[in-house]
Amino acid sequence: MNTVYLDNNATTCVAPEVLDEMAPYLAELYGNPSSMHTFGGQTRRRIEEAREKVAALINAEPDEIIFTSCGTESDNTAIMSAVESQPRKRHIITSRVEHPAVLNFCQHLGRKGHRVSLVPVQKQGRLDMDAFLRMLDDDVVVVSIMHANNETGVIFPMDELCEILKERGIVMHTDAVQAAGKISIDVRKLPVDMLTISGHKLHAPKGIGVLYIRKGTRFHPYVIGGHQEQGRRAGTENVASIIGLGKACELALQHLPAESAYLSGLRDRLEKELLQSCPNTRVNGDPSRRLPNTTNVSFEYIEGEAILLRLNEYGICASSGSACTSGSLEPSHVLRAMGVPYTAVHGSIRFSLSRYNTEKDIDFVLEVMPGIVRELRELSPFGRNDAACSRDYASE
Amino acid sequence: MDFISSLYYLRVVKSIQFSEYRILDITRLLCNDVTMWDYSDRVKDAFLHPKNVGEIKDADAVGEIGSIICGDALKLYLKIDRETGKITDARFQTFGCASAIASSSALTEMVKGKTLDEALTVTNQDIADVLGGLPDQKMHCSVMGREALEAAIANYRGVPVAKKEEGRVVCKCFDVTEEKIRRVAMDNHLTTVEEITNFTKAGGGCGECIPNIETILQNVWSLKPTEKPSKPKKLTNLHKIALIQEIIETEIRPGLQADNGDVELIDIDGSRVIVALRGMCTGCMMAAVTVKGIQAKLRELVSDDITVEALQ
Numbered sequence: 001m002n003t004v005y006l007d008n009n010a011t012t013c014v015a016p017e018v019l020d021e022m023a024p025y026l027a028e029l030y031g032n033p034s035s036m037h038t039f040g041g042q043t044r045r046r047i048e049e050a051r052e053k054v055a056a057l058i059n060a061e062p063d064e065i066i067f068t069s070c071g072t073e074s075d076n077t078a079i080m081s082a083v084e085s086q087p088r089k090r091h092i093i094t095s096r097v098e099h100p101a102v103l104n105f106c107q108h109l110g111r112k113g114h115r116v117s118l119v120p121v122q123k124q125g126r127l128d129m130d131a132f133l134r135m136l137d138d139d140v141v142v143v144s145i146m147h148a149n150n151e152t153g154v155i156f157p158m159d160e161l162c163e164i165l166k167e168r169g170i171v172m173h174t175d176a177v178q179a180a181g182k183i184s185i186d187v188r189k190l191p192v193d194m195l196t197i198s199g200h201k202l203h204a205p206k207g208i209g210v211l212y213i214r215k216g217t218r219f220h221p222y223v224i225g226g227h228q229e230q231g232r233r234a235g236t237e238n239v240a241s242i243i244g245l246g247k248a249c250e251l252a253l254q255h256l257p258a259e260s261a262y263l264s265g266l267r268d269r270l271e272k273e274l275l276q277s278c279p280n281t282r283v284n285g286d287p288s289r290r291l292p293n294t295t296n297v298s299f300e301y302i303e304g305e306a307i308l309l310r311l312n313e314y315g316i317c318a319s320s321g322s323a324c325t326s327g328s329l330e331p332s333h334v335l336r337a338m339g340v341p342y343t344a345v346h347g348s349i350r351f352s353l354s355r356y357n358t359e360k361d362i363d364f365v366l367e368v369m370p371g372i373v374r375e376l377r378e379l380s381p382f383g384r385n386d387a388a389c390s391r392d393y394a395s396e
Numbered sequence: 397m398d399f400i401s402s403l404y405y406l407r408v409v410k411s412i413q414f415s416e417y418r419i420l421d422i423t424r425l426l427c428n429d430v431t432m433w434d435y436s437d438r439v440k441d442a443f444l445h446p447k448n449v450g451e452i453k454d455a456d457a458v459g460e461i462g463s464i465i466c467g468d469a470l471k472l473y474l475k476i477d478r479e480t481g482k483i484t485d486a487r488f489q490t491f492g493c494a495s496a497i498a499s500s501s502a503l504t505e506m507v508k509g510k511t512l513d514e515a516l517t518v519t520n521q522d523i524a525d526v527l528g529g530l531p532d533q534k535m536h537c538s539v540m541g542r543e544a545l546e547a548a549i550a551n552y553r554g555v556p557v558a559k560k561e562e563g564r565v566v567c568k569c570f571d572v573t574e575e576k577i578r579r580v581a582m583d584n585h586l587t588t589v590e591e592i593t594n595f596t597k598a599g600g601g602c603g604e605c606i607p608n609i610e611t612i613l614q615n616v617w618s619l620k621p622t623e624k625p626s627k628p629k630k631l632t633n634l635h636k637i638a639l640i641q642e643i644i645e646t647e648i649r650p651g652l653q654a655d656n657g658d659v660e661l662i663d664i665d666g667s668r669v670i671v672a673l674r675g676m677c678t679g680c681m682m683a684a685v686t687v688k689g690i691q692a693k694l695r696e697l698v699s700d701d702i703t704v705e706a707l708q
Contacts, residue, residue, distance in 0.1 A: 087656050087676070112654040303467065305493035306443070313444065322493070323467040330569075330601055331467065342465040346491075379449055379497060381471040381489035382464050 001315040004361045008201075009150050009178060009294060009352035010319055014244070015203035021247040022205070025240035033237050034228065043239050050246025054210055057249040058176075058195065059186040066211050066229045067242050071177040071198030072101035074211040075144070077222035077233070078173040078194040079105055082142035083114070085218035086171075089141035095119040095127060096337040097151075102144050102175055103333075119145065124286035125154035125338045133164070142171045147179035147195075151321060151334040151350055152285030153294025155183065158190055166191040171217070177201055181252035182291050183260070193217045199241060203354070204248035208241035259355050264292035266353055270362045271295045277370040280383060284340055284348060293353040296321070296335075298344035301383030302376040307349055310372040316365055321348040343382070435494060436528030442498035447505055448487045455487075459548030461540050466570050466597070468492030468537065470500050472544040474507070476552060481511045488544075495527075495534040502526045503541040512549050518542065519583060520595075535595045539580055566608050569601025574612055581616050589613070631699065637664050639698050644671075647697070648690055652677060659690065662707055669694060672707040 005013070031040030033047055051062040068074045079092070079102065094106045096118040103118075110116040117135045120128045127145070143165055148155045158174060165172045173194040176185060181202035187195065194217065199208035213219050213232070225234030274297055275281050284296040299307060304322030311318055321332025323346060330336075331345040340348070351365070377383055435443070452473035462469035468491060475485035486504035490497050502523050507515040520538040524530045530538055566574050580586065580595050589609050593599045599606045631639065644661050652658050657677030663670045671690065673683055683706065691704035 112651060301464070301491065303492050303496075306497060309443065309494050342467075346464070346467050379446065379489060380491040381460075381469060382491050 004314070004316045004357075004364055006351040006353060006357065006361065006365065007317040007319050008354040008357075009153075009350065011200045011206065012203045012354050013356060014205050015248060015251055017251060018204055018244045018247045022240040022244040025243055029239075033239060034226070043237075046243050046246075047237055047239065050242045053246040053250045053253075054197070057180065057185070057253050058197075058212060059188050060212050061215065063230070064187075064212055064215055066213065066233045067237065067245075068209040068211055068223075068233055069207055069235075069238070070209040071099075071175065071196050071201075072209075073222070074196035074198070074209045075099070075101040075173075075175050076105050077211055078196065078213075079109070079142055079144055080222050081194070081213075081218075081220045082171040082173065083109065084220040086141045089139050091115045091117065091137060091139040091141060093117045093119065093132070093135050093140055093143045093145075095121065095145050095156075097121055097125065097149055097334040098144070098146055099150055099175055099177070102146070106144070114141070115139070121154075121337050123339050125149060125152045125284070125334070126286055126289070127156050127161075129157070129160070132161070136164075136168065136170070140168075140170050142173060144173040144175065147174045147176035147185070148183070148291050149285070149334060150178045151332060152296045152338070153178070153291035153352075154285045155179065155289045155291065158192065162191045178291060178294075181249070181256070182263075182293055184256060187212060187214065199245040199248065202248050202252050204245040205241050208238055208245050210245070255355060260292045262355070263353050263357075266357060266359065266362050267293060267295050267351075270351060270365060271297065273366050274369060277366065278373045281373075282344060284335055284338065284344070294350065295352075296348055296350045298340065299347040299349065299373050299376075300343050301380050302347045302373065304347055304349060306376055307347065307372060310376065311365075311368070314364070314368050316368070318352075319350050321350070322346045434531045435498075436530075438526070438528040439495055439498045439530065442501040442527060443494040446497055446501040448485075448501065448508075449489070450487050451489060452485060452487050457548040457552035459544040459546065459551060461544040461547055462492075463571075464491055468496045468540060470496065470540050470544045472500070472503070472541075472548045474548050474552065476512070481513075483507050483510055483512070483515055492537065492540075493534070495530050495537040496540065498527055499523050499530070499537040499541040500544075503545060507545060512552070515545060516549060518545065520580075521584060532591075532594045535584075536597050539595050566612065567596075567598035567601065567605045569605075570597040572596050572598035574608075577609060577612050578616055581613060587613060587617060636698060640664060640669060640694060640702075643694060643697050644690070647693055652686070657686070659686075667699065667701045667703060669702055669704045670707060671704060 025043065029043060031043050033040060033044040035041055048062065051065050055062045055065050068077060083092070090113070092106050092109060092114050094102055094116065106116045119132045119135065122128055143161070145156055145161060147158055162172050171193045173196070174192050175196045177196055177198040178201060179185060180197040193214050195212040197210040197212070200206040219232060221232050221234065223234050226236070228234055228237060271283060275283070278299060280300040282298050282300070284298055304320030308318060308320050321335045323331040331342070332348065335345045335348055452475055455473040456476040457474040459472040460470070470492070471489045473487045474483050476482070477484050486508050488500040488504050490500040503518070506518055506522065506526060520535070520542040523538040523541045524535065564574055566572055566577060576596060577592055577598055581592060584595060586592055586595060589599055589606055592609050592613065599609050641661060644659065649659060656675050658674035659677065660672045660674055661669070662672050671687070673686065677683060677686055687704050687706045691702060694702045694704060
């Protein structure tokens with residue numbers, strides 16, 4: 001059975017070009033870049049080349065880039081650095097729909113004595129800017145708000161946020177794990193202080209992340225040890241992955257405009273035809289400001305895990321915000337923050353595409369999905385008569 | 397209390413903190429999830445090819461459990477022969493995950509041909525067993541099956557519609573009553589909050605009710621309250637000193653260090669604890685408050701008569 005992989009916001013395949021670049025550094029060229037001998041030292045130059053390519057993706061200077069082990073480490077490092085360099089300030093602002101790498105880290109600092117404010121979102125997942133402005137005070141140590149949401153693909157107004165914070169001299173970090181490589185980011189125009197990228201979301205391998213730190217930003221390292229990354233992140237470099245990430249960023253930059261149009265074309269067709277072929281279906285998130293590759297669709301009256309496992313039978317990979325797939329008993333915090341009714345949250349499915357998806361993949365999903373939805377609705381006690389449904393809506 | 401039990405006490409204190417930490421992690425999202433691979437072949441089969449799906453228009457009994465808000469709901473229809481009292485047909489409609497659908501299917505197959513009294517002997521564990529077991533976090537699906545059966549039979553026998561069980565609602569997120577927690581705990585020999593959450597969902601939402609669930613479990617198994625913040629009864633000086641040291645190390649210093657402060661234990665004289673504030677704490681305007689906080693913590697966890705003084 002062929003795998004139809006539509007879960008690219010979870011992770012992506014390693015691009016073949018990336019793997020080719022990496023292979024020698026997992027085999028014969030295993031030297032340590034910090035070594036004095038040529039055998040090791042020659043890898044140093046390749047790391048610096050990769051750094052230039054990563055920097056180019058977001059129009060940064062190479063020495064503003066440090067390599068980390070993953071997006072989560074970059075997020076934790078950025079927030080901790082801001083907190084440590086301003087010990088008198090105690091107020092952290094983030095959003096209610098943040099990835100756990102930021103949200104749980106902020107909550108953790110909250111338990112240790114910081115004050116954490118969570119910016120709410122509106123119905124379509126747009127950031128509530130009025131609420132955000134009201135939260136700002138002299139005590140704010142850092143604002144960490146994602147560039148684009150992983151579940152809905154909704155893009156937050158980074159320009160506006162960064163300008164407001166720049167005026168007030170507040171440190172801004174953004175988790176751009178989902179945005180990088182999918183939409184263009186230019187840190188010369190966007191006054192963000194720190195920005196996170198993760199390798200495995202853009203066709204580099206897992207276990208490699210990036211933190212962009214604008215020149216002049218006060219920085220405290222999080223991982224402490226050797227002198228690597230100019231003393232900003234200790235630990236022997238993940239040479240092969242860094243080289244792979246460099247290639248992946250180069251490819252992303254090169255393909256970005258064409259890929260964006262291609263993916264939004266596929267995505268829009270998938271979305272439009274699903275809404276037509278499956279009744280009682282809705283799209284979650286602002287359709288006008290979204291990543292080109294992401295759609296989050298709710299099939300009402302049926303449950304997400306059941307949908308995923310039926311799709312799994314056809315080799316189709318997607319993900320869901322339902323409670324049963326979350327590991328806790330509560331459904332997606334993102335969709336709940338958006339006020340999506342429970343009837344729809346439980347049946348939410350996220351399809352996220354990559355450049356390796358084809359029209360055929362979309363055809364296949366469109367072919368099997370109506371049957372899955374119909375069968376599960378036949379099983380479901382809801383959605384048959386309006387009385388039962390309106391009762392459940394009313395009790396929310 | 398001997399030294400060993402005071403060490404045990406410390407372990408209990410630590411484990412409680414750990415569980416609080418776990419609960420506060422509000423977004424355990426898209427992680428630790430049950431995947432297709434955690435389901436037994438029989439669960440997969442019952443989910444992909446469920447038996448007895450649908451409505452019985454002229455059902456003799458209907459049992460309805462759960463709601464769309466909670467994420468799973470089961471409606472069970474029974475056809476009952478009035479002469480023999482046997483269940484001649486059983487069908488279901490289920491909104492929920494794979495294990496909820498599989499449990500419903502298994503239930504309908506199990507009760508067909510049984511008399512009502514025989515059917516009532518089917519436990520949630522029986523349903524799970526027939527399916528070759530359910531993942532721990534999904535046991536509530538089997539409980540839902542058992543409850544729908546009870547509700548349907550009560551409906552047939554004309555027992556007043558006990559839709560909401562008697563007793564106060566403990567878990568507001570999932571609308572679980574004390575009565576249900578007690579019954580499921582006893583039926584399945586559950587002793588921990590985590591097990592209760594797996595079987596009833598109670599405590600799996602905001603987590604506010606977890607202390608109440610602990611109390612209910614203690615009552616059910618008439619355990620002495622676990623040595624939560626209850627203090628050790630009588631401490632020898634040696635134990636007291638060890639305990640004070642431990643609490644300062646594990647409870648107090650990390651919090652202060654997070655604010656670039658610190659505290660050092662200088663001496664213990666009976667119930668007088670003498671400390672020195674270090675780092676950012678020295679000369680901090682809040683120093684007096686910090687000392688009071690340390691005192692409160694030690695009073696809570698060691699002994700009521702402790703006083704804390706800071707060296708100037």
